[in-house]
Amino acid sequence: MNQSAKSFYVQVKQLNDAERYYANCLGMPTEATMISAKEKGLVVKIxxxxxxxxxxxxxxxxxxxxxxxxxxxLEDYCRLKARGVVFKNAPAYLSEGLSVEFSDPYGNDFTILEQRNYNED
Incomplete structure (x- = not known):
């Protein structure tokens, strides 16, 4: 999976729980960091x-x-579902491509999008 933006902030309630969810359920590498002189955070490498x-x-x-x-x-959906991710819906075809949605435990919404061009040339 790739992310469309380069980097951004996502708020979570508890960093230790978030680290377990992102690393174990989503399979994304995490690393402790200092966001500012007084603020601890985690970097999740998409x-x-x-x-x-x-x-x-x-x-x-x-x-x-x-x-x-x-x-x-579909592969990402099956892999993440087997890891315990709860999806909002089954994968569905949209005009942009095949898509499925889930939320993390903190209310952040994720969309997995396999972009497809349905127009024949």
């Missing part, structure tokens, strides 16, 4: 260039909706 900054604090530029692009939405 891919080589894209990161989520998990923080217990609210940030001005944080998001609650994250779109992850995928080469195989």
């Amino acid at each position: 891919d080589q260039d894209t990161h989520l900054f998990l923080s217990e604090e609210k940030h001005q530029n944080q998001t609650r909706k994250i779109v992850l692009t995928s080469d195989d939405c």
Whole structure:
């Protein structure tokens, strides 16, 4: 899975719980970091260039909706479901491609999108 944005803040209630969820359920590598001189956080590495900054604090530029692009939405859906991720719906075809949604335990919404061009050339 790849992320469409390069990096952004996501608020969580408890960093230790968030680390377990993102690492164990989502299978995304995490690393402790200092977001500021007084604020601890976690970096979640979506891919080589894209990161989520998990923080217990609210940030001005944080998001609650994250779109992850995928080469195989069905494979990601089955893998994450087997790890305990609860999905809002089954994968469905949209005009953009195959998509499925879930939320993390903190109310942040994720969409996995396998982009497809349905127009024949």
